Amino acid sequence: MFRGRLTLPARALRLALPTALLLPLATACGGDAGASSDARTVTVTVGYQSKTINTVTAGTLLRSLGYFEEELAARGRKDGVGYRVVWQDYATGAPITAQMTAGKIDIGSMGDFPLLINAARGKQLKEPTRLVSVTGYNLRGGLNTVVTAPGSPLKSLADLKSRKVSTSVGSAADGTLVRALRRAGIDPGKDVHKLNQQPSVGASALAAGSVDALSQFVAWPGLLAFQGKATALYDGAELDLPTFHGVTVREEFAQRRPAVLDAFLRAQRRATDHLREQPVAAAESVAKATGLPAEVVYLYNGAQGIATFDPALRPELIAALREDVPVLKEAGLVTDVDVDAFVDPAPLRRAVPDPGYRKATVPKSELWIEGQTSTRTFDSPAALLKAVKGASVRAAYVPDAVTGTLWFADRAVWVADGGSWRAFVTRAAAERYVAGHAGARIVAYAEAVRLAS
Incomplete structure (x- = not known):
């Protein structure tokens, strides 16, 4: 039944087809090459990385919510065309790029360095791609x-x-x-x-x-x-250099199927809103789909998480992308990349004209109690330490005192400085602080909980 370039295992393919969209299947592959024999079904192939969890709004979470399929079903009712989505999961961005430049994946998500390689390979192999949105980012590089x-x-x-x-x-x-x-x-x-x-x-x-x-x-x-x-x-x-993940699309597909790309970007925005409004539920959903502990997913994707989710192609991120090119050139992975030609903000502006995106905030300490579907936030690490004592803790998170990177409180390095408490992701950072503050000392987590309480 399946021929040509569609090579998903049968079981994975069955899982990739939502019941509402079990339409007559195309003979071959992704994108417009996937037009069916009756020219009434279009197959769209999406490459994603389930365990790279700050791509979830364009991958794991988006897939589980079914928003892309919903958007395409609505489109299909207008144009009389059936749409079928095939999701392909990979460990890194490199195989997604290989499949995109072979015309087998239409839309993919990956990190900033792989995105540049995606741009370079696409140009080299005459299958150009375009960066059309961002999934998750950290302006300091904490990912x-x-x-x-x-x-x-x-x-x-x-x-x-x-x-x-x-x-x-x-x-x-x-x-x-x-x-x-x-x-x-x-x-x-x-x-x-x-x-x-x-x-x-x-x-x-x-x-x-x-x-x-x-x-x-x-x-x-x-x-x-x-x-x-x-x-x-x-x-x-x-x-203190931004790092991010984003969505790339084959240029030919974007030009031939702009409405499909719009549907994807609208669906991504909906998934982003869902993650922001229901961060614990979103973490549990991603955990179930990936096998990752929900506590780890929440560290990155939670309300105070390391990643900020915002599809906008922010100037700071594009500037960082330009700064990444020399690193890849030195490694011999690209000869050059025209970042300005690769970045295309027009589809997102067209699909989501009034985004109203939330700006990143300074992370607070956060406590997730066993059995609860929401978390508590605290203005200071000391307040978190007091709340932890005697509680049935599922996870406690604290921001690094210098970088703001959220980390597990029981894995952080704690420093007592007079009557205040500070936490650090690394021991080296804690020791630098202690060296510059007379009387400050490193304290084990359990002891910090006891003393703060």
Whole structure:
């Protein structure tokens, strides 16, 4: 029944078809190449990364909510065309780009560095793509983290010299590693042994002791920390450079099917609104779909999460994209990228003319109690510590005192400074604070809870 370029396993394909949209199927593939034999069905193929959870408004969450299918069904009632959506899940952005440049995926979501590679490959292979929206971002770079194994002797980036570090070359996490090492006076090409590995492979290598550190993107650092399998060595937000994920589309598809692209962007906006209005429910939904702990999903995607969700192509993000190009050129992954030609804000303006987006806020401490469907926020880490004592805690979150990066309170490094409390993602950051504040001292989490209460 299925031929040509559609290669999803049968079970995955069945799951990808909402009951309301079980329409006569096309013979081959994605996009307009997927027009059916009766020319009345259009197949749209979406590539996403379920475990890269700050893409959920264009992937996992959007798929579970069914908003894209709803938008297309409404469109179909107007134009008499049937629409069918095929969702394809990948671990990283690279295979999505490969499928897009082969004409097999129409719309994809990925991180900023992979987006640039997507643009370069599309131009090179004469299958140009365009960046049309953003999913999640962090203006300081907090979505990427370098972690080590618990009990590791490594205490700072300087300790990585001559060590083995796992990362995914061409990813935003690799970009963070390269830039951070250089700021620490370490040549990333000569002074460390960098291993190019998929996130899951790198996580296993860290657990096995075959690498000394792991630099990865959301949600791997938070997941490993939550599981007690890693300790944060470097908070990507210390770079103070924006990092984000976004939506890219094949130019040919966007030009031939603008109404379909509009439907996708409207659906993404609806998914973004849902995430903002029901963050706990959204985290539970993503957790169920991905197998990730809901507490980890919420760390990044919650009300005070590390990621801010906003489809707008903000100037700060586009400027950061331009700054990423030299890093990829030096790595030999692109020759050049015309960022201005790649970014296309017109479809989003057309599809969502009055967005009314929420601006990012300074994160607060947050407490998720067992059995509750909402969380409590606190204006200070001290207030959180007092609330934790004696409570049945599902998860407690606290922002880094300098970068604002949210982290698990029981995995953070706590500092008592007179009558105040501060938390840090990394021990190195806590030690820098203590060194500059007479009388300040590092305190274990359990002791902080006892003393603050």
